[in-house]
Amino acid sequence: MPMVPEVEFTSYYGHPVVKPAPWGDEVAAYLLLGGVAGGSGLLAAGAQLTGRQALRRNARLSGLAAAGVGAVALVADLGRPDRFYNMLRTFKVTSPMSMGSWILSGYSGFLGVASVAEVDRLLAQRLPLGVLRKVLYAVEGPSGLAAAVFSAPLAVYTAVLLSDTATPTWNAMHRDLPFVFAGSASLAASGLAMLTTPVGEAGPARTLATVGVVADVTAMHYMESRMDPVAAEPLHIGRAGTLLRWSERLAVAGGIGAMLGGRSRIASAASGLALLAASACTRFGVFHAGIESAKDPRYTIEPQKRRLEKRRAQGVTDDSITTGW
Template sequence: MSISDLDSDRPPQEPRKGRSGTGRRRRRRAGQVGADGSREMALVDDVQFDSYYGRQVVKAPPWRGPIAVYLFLGGLAGGSSLLSYGAQLTDRPALRRNGRLLALGAVGVGTLALIEDLGRPERFLNMMRTVKISSPMSLGTWILASFGTISGVLGAVEVDRMLGEKVPLGALRPLLKAAEGPAALGQAALGPGLASYTGALLGDTAVPTWSAGRNHMSYLFTSSASLASGGAAMITTPVDQARPARVLAAAGVVGDVLASRAMKESMHPLEAEPLETGRPGQMLEWAERLAIGGGVLAVLGGRSRALSMAGGAALVAASVLTRFGVLEAGLESTKDPRRVIEPQKARLAARRAAGITDDSITTSG
């Protein structure tokens, strides 16, 4: 029936099928079991996943070089604080001084790199408006600010000593000396958090490789911090006072290799792939080689300043490559949608195979 002059130009339409026609959807009897043993049978077969126009499923964070510099320098500062405190307790003045100055320089430059990545300095201050214990970023910001303040006090004490207490500090000098002991203890207490929180920060994201390594990333970054701080102290400190640095570096090598391999083994092959291939894979491979070589020199170079410095340089380079490699591997993992979907499907299948079908993650369909 036409209700408009234009209706006559419309193409003919197929008649609708009634409830009794072939288009009627058949209802399954109550309690009918699907072919896979579940209570509902899948209406379509499993299909090969492909994202919309092949685009990324997860958007990569806008982190580049400055953040990698911050990741490395944060570890260097945190490890150096522990070395300096141990040197203070064991009467190693050169190691104490170098550790404190390294910590101050590293945290200062690292903070500048972080602010550079943020784009505007006020964004760093905005992160300190609240304290959220469950947020690695919020907690890490406060650790960084507190550590930097304490390092400034200890750095001033050491510079004043180096200049023979000729700096016109006046009444401020006794206050600095009185604050040295508590400040050193506070710096050593904050050091491990500064060295490791960035690993928890990366693991708290949706980036496939970082998220998959969240249970091992902090251990890897702590070991990497041991390489950086131990190696830097081996370069700057005479061998007769650098024994704690060599011990810390050797322990860091063992932890670095074990944490790296355990992290890869815990991942789905697609999640671990960026850590083993391409530019990030090459950086991490060389990081392991340099770490092992530097560790050997740290053990054997106890009496040779040249061997100690060479081993220290290798360890510092290994730590740099580890931080840059992990950062680039995570960014690379977001480019292929398979690295997001396929591991999720594998974990879902594993939960179903284990009989976990009654929670909000695994359904019986």
């Protein structure tokens, strides 16, 4: 019989074990805009290859605008623009922030060239380009396809950025969050394209929306099933829980509208708005769930204890997890 009863450790005077990330809603907005930009770049490339000029133009301009506003939101959170520039001084494959800075820069550069050509056509070639106009139109196509190479990494690298932290809920998502963000990016980009593009050319966007809904909802549920139940709890409570419940509802509604209302401009726009809102709810919901999980010691300690017990039950007694060394 033990002389001293078991002590249930929480944390030192109830303080958080993990310091919450000092990020505001600017970062959550950047998560969303990165998905919009990444998905739009892929849509634009598909439209370019299939001759859908309106969809190509709208997706290119939407993608560049999202990347630009997202960069502004990121710099606003960093506090000084030179902090972003400094991240481009090195190329470190083990740093999600370093890789993300290069991905964003490459995407914006290539898509910017293609978008300038689109703007020049919209203005009936009134931009003061001179002899550069022929060069611009010659490199427009390759630039649009090069931007698509950066599109998928741009859409999902922020998932790696979040799950690479010690924040309990984000870290518990590390295996599956990129798939959730890929589905979310599909919803955002297809929804925006359905809002801005006539129904005659928005067929690929509707197809992407349908696939995106299935991917987003399935990946989210699968991810939760593989998480520690305590680490997943912040996804269902408070502000994050409300946002994620609405995300699924809006995604399903938007997906049904995309499948059934393809011939109606109003139905297409309404479905697109629902899909865009669903993506926003997913990204903001995941963001706030992680922030809240770092504030309560329980979300750090209980999953750690379960992992320790599981390893001991498997007979592992000599590693750093079980010995503390």
